[in-house]
Amino acid sequence: RRLTDAGVSVNAPMRALADDEFLTLLHVLSCRTCIPNGTRVLAELLNRRANPDARSSLGATPLIFACLHKNVGAVQVLLDSNASAWPVDDHGRNAVRCAMIPDPGVPNSEEVAVELAELLGAAGAPLNEGGAVAPIVEAVMQHNVLALRALIRLGATPDGLNEAVLNAPVTMISDLIEAEANPFIRDATGKTVMEVALARGEDNITTMLRDYIGDLERGGHPHLKTRNQQGGFSSTVDEP
Template identity: 30%
Template sequence: MLLRRLSIYLMFGTAALACTATAASDNALDKALQEAAQHGHAKKIPLLINNGANVEARDANGSTPLLIATLHNEVGAASVLIEAGADVNAKNTIQDSPYLYAGARGHNEILAMTLAHGADLESTNRYGGTALIPAAERGHVETVRTLIQAGVNVNHVNNLGWTALLEAIILGDGGPRHVEIVQLLVDAGADANLADGQGVTPLQHARQRGYGDIEAILLHAGAQSR
């Protein structure tokens, strides 16, 4: 029964995405703009836009030229597109946006531009997580620092029942980058006692993995031993 219910949820979720995604453009200028974004041909972008290319044209995955540039970390192309008015929050069919993807992948130059041009700090990815959560998981120290300074909620809980702090511990490697990220998070007010969906706390996860440095940070931050 549970598997059947999950299958139904997935079916409706896929259908909803298909219905809400903007149709892919078949315009030659739009496709040329998408290719220029992908390959970092920043000088071509204003010419294409001036000749009628749509700065928000979608490809088959629902990605805009700005998201395409972000996927390939083409900073110059992203800059030109943003200055031309590209939406930094426009999502594709799997709920990635330029802002969310730049944060998740540690594309810090593009991230900074999205933050300066209206990034929605409360927007979430397909897992219900903010940009901060995957950044913490993947060990992007400077990205985490940037997102904290921007004001992203450090205690946001995603669909897995995990915060950025929990992901940094559960999916991190316990090394220097993740230790620094844990310190940044607790310094910014991350709740050291906010447990996952099964009631396991950050401290318990750290101890299970033998992450002594992280354990010490959590204890200093008020984590309760249970």
Template identity: 25%
Template structure:
């Protein structure tokens, strides 16, 4: 398998050769200058080729300039001519590089073949796989793209997705009917290519598929494990060795390390660090040193401290164990959405029926939901994944998580007061190691807890999640008619807190969409 040749051509688009003004206008997506050039120089200007052999249609498709492309179609300009170079890519291939579904839809409606190939036999679906364009791949398959087609090396879209490490796209392709056991001309399966690339998640996904062999050699006698060893992908090597042992063993393997410290990528380290410090250092210091010295003088403070601890443990247990809002997987609506792609004709309006799909969970995400890469699940009103509770923060545990942060902050302040009181009795023995360690740990936990507590309260006050605040540019429902940030969920301080505490229902998705349309 060789790297996609399109990358070389696109990287060379800026050259020292002065090109015709039509190419600069098309690249910039400026329709009026294009029309002006046509009026002054005639329609043939739209059929010129640059120094690399590409037409203006290529550049319009690469940039996603629908207005210019429609102008070409209205004037009967050829929009399916291959580049006059070694690769011979067509405009539809260039549209697939950047995942422009609307462009591909316009091209196919104008008669361009959905399975058009370049000189390396790459179809639009294969190009989409090379560049990780998951939604475009779903569109192409929904429109009827042939899955069995391969390039000249015998690699299909799944081979490329595995080689490039596009995990979500890989899951969609397997779900849509691609065979993970299929070999290319070099005798390599998708697993071989994932091991070459070094993507551990892709390797794990493929090994979990029924019938996938992990010790099958290619034409050079190399197994996936040998390929990973040769490229020093240590995580993949360790995983495949364990997988071979598991498959060859008649007894189920028990991974004690994963049980105690969590599976790879979802470690319990942060939670265990907190528990060990509190249980093995904090509480012994309080019980054996602070409590005997200060109980008689500060009984109310101690009762308050104990009460805060009880509330903290209750909130921590709830935040850690409760379902944060995991969405159901493998739902019928997902299959229906995939099937409806072929009948959806509103791409030109910017609408995308695939944008809400999660191909890992095979579900349709409602507004404000997001897939957590750590938990590998879609979460309702996803906020963030917190390692200190070893769980996602979502719709059903956001209150208890905020409770954990607030109570930890209060406990930290109470501990500072107790420490000061004890030191005033015993003297300022700062050289004692237990005080030095204690104040260091206390400062760390207090800083983390107080910052997160303030952030959580602020987000509750304005009715936003951490994910939405950080990634608001990705979500159209957080933009007004001019594209500026707009929060449709903010209904005032009182109502926002009531909704956060589940004492008032949230806004319906229909209401949010309506607001987004009318805000200017």
């Protein structure tokens, strides 16, 4: 407070020790849960017109830092100050996607990701937009079952079935099927979800998908439009 009273800008750029990225003080406080009274200082800076959407030299906002480092208190304070969850950093990540990425230094990081998803969802954050990868797909790639279920419950589109079939726990595949994920979307290499399943080689997964696709066909589900547009597996076609 004495520094700001003396005229020091609350948005002045700084460079942390041994770090090439220029940050603001909000960034530093947002990523460090160990600072005593850190959230109180954060709130004071925001009250003194610190920019909640300030960008680091690599495009990250304080909210991105807070989500990445699982600083729940900082996330709440920033959202209360109308920080935006839309900005994407130079690594192709926004705040919601960063909330899904585990921090090895944070105990129970998977559970914290759920808490962050709920905070972000309640604030109207874009749950289907994560930058280069959707948050729910990031949750699948991180094998975070709890976060996947939280995002589905909060209304996120159930994407990521291809990624789940590739190597995720079977329960994640079941959760996505129950949420009516689209099985006709091809992955980045052009493979169908059934081709990915056959390559994985687990009969229970192949059977689960075949039954699911058959149910969609019998019910005339709108997902069939995707298959008709780009071609895909039919439950009536024999496996190679």
